[in-house]
Amino acid sequence: MTVTVRALEEPDIDETIQVMKEAWNYAYDTWEKGNYPQEAHDFDMSLNTPERYTASMEYEHGFFFIAELDKKIIGSIRGEIIGASGFALIRNIAVHPKFHSKGGGRALMEYTLDYLKGQGCHKVSLHTQVALIPAINLYLKIGFIPEAYLAKQWWGMDFILMSIWLGSRVQGPGSR
Numbered sequence: 740m741t742v743t744v745r746a747l748e749e750p751d752i753d754e755t756i757q758v759m760k761e762a763w764n765y766a767y768d769t770w771e772k773g774n775y776p777q778e779a780h781d782f783d784m785s786l787n788t789p790e791r792y793t794a795s796m797e798y799e800h801g802f803f804f805i806a807e808l809d810k811k812i813i814g815s816i817r818g819e820i821i822g823a824s825g826f827a828l829i830r831n832i833a834v835h836p837k838f839h840s841k842g843g844g845r846a847l848m849e850y851t852l853d854y855l856k857g858q859g860c861h862k863v864s865l866h867t868q869v870a871l872i873p874a875i876n877l878y879l880k881i882g883f884i885p886e887a888y889l890a891k892q893w894w895g896m897d898f899i900l901m902s903i904w905l906g907s908r909v910q911g912p913g914s915r
C-alpha cells in the first residue's frame with residue numbers, strides 16, 4: 740500500500756484533528772519534553788479546532804494537504820504562500836506515530852514542494868526545534884538547508900530556520 744496525498748476537504752477535518760492531536764502529543768512526550776515548555780505545547784494543541792482548520796483550508800494563499808494510507812488519514816502539512824512574493828512558509832507537518840517511517844512525511848513534503856513550484860514559488864522555509872531529529876533528517880534529505888539559527892525565538896526557545904530554493908531563479912545549495 741502506498742501513501743497518497745491530497746488537499747484537505749471539509750469532511751476530513753474531524754479525523755485530521757484527531758490524528759494531529761495524537762501525533763503532536765507523541766512528539767511532545769518523545770522529543771520535546773524538557774526542551775519545549777508545557778504551556779507552549781498546550782497553546783499549540785489549542786489551535787486544533789474545526790474553525791481554525793476550516794479557515795486554513797479556505798485561506799486563499801494557504802495550502803493544507805493530508806496523507807492517506809489504506810483510506811486512513813495518517814498525517815498532514817499546512818502553510819501559506821506570502822501573497823504573490825514567491826515565498827512560502829510551511830507551518831506544520833506531522834505524521835501519526837503508528838505510521839512513522841512508512842514514507843508519509845516524505846510524500847507530504849514532495850507533494851507540497853511540487854505544488855508550491857507550480858504556484859511559482861522560488862523559496863520555501865520552515866522553523867524547527869533542535870530536538871526534532873526525525874523532522875530535521877527529513878528536511879535535509881529533501882534538500883532543505885539550515886539557513887539561520889534563531890536564538891530565544893518564541894517561548895524563549897531556540898529554533899532553526901530551514902529553507903529550500905525552487906526552480907531556475909536560484910542555483911546552489913538547497914535548490915531543486
Ligand SMILES: CC(C)(COP(=O)(O)OP(=O)(O)OC[C@H]1O[C@@H](n2cnc3c(N)ncnc32)[C@H](O)[C@@H]1OP(=O)(O)O)[C@@H](O)C(=O)NCCC(=O)NCCS
Pocket residue numbers: 762766831832833834835838839840841842843844845846866867868871872873874875876877878880
Ligand atoms: C518528521 C515526521 C513528519 C516524519 O514522518 P515519517 O512519515 O515518519 O517520515 P518518512 O517515513 O517519510 O521518512 C523520511 C525521512 O525522514 C527521516 N526520518 C524519519 N523518521 C526518522 C527517525 N525516527 N530518525 C531519524 N530520521 C528519521 C529520514 O531521513 C527518512 O528518510 P529514510 O527513510 O530514507 O531514512 C514524523 O517523524 C513526525 O510526525 N514527527 C513529529 C512531528 C514533527 O516533528 N514535525 C516537524 C515539526 S518542525
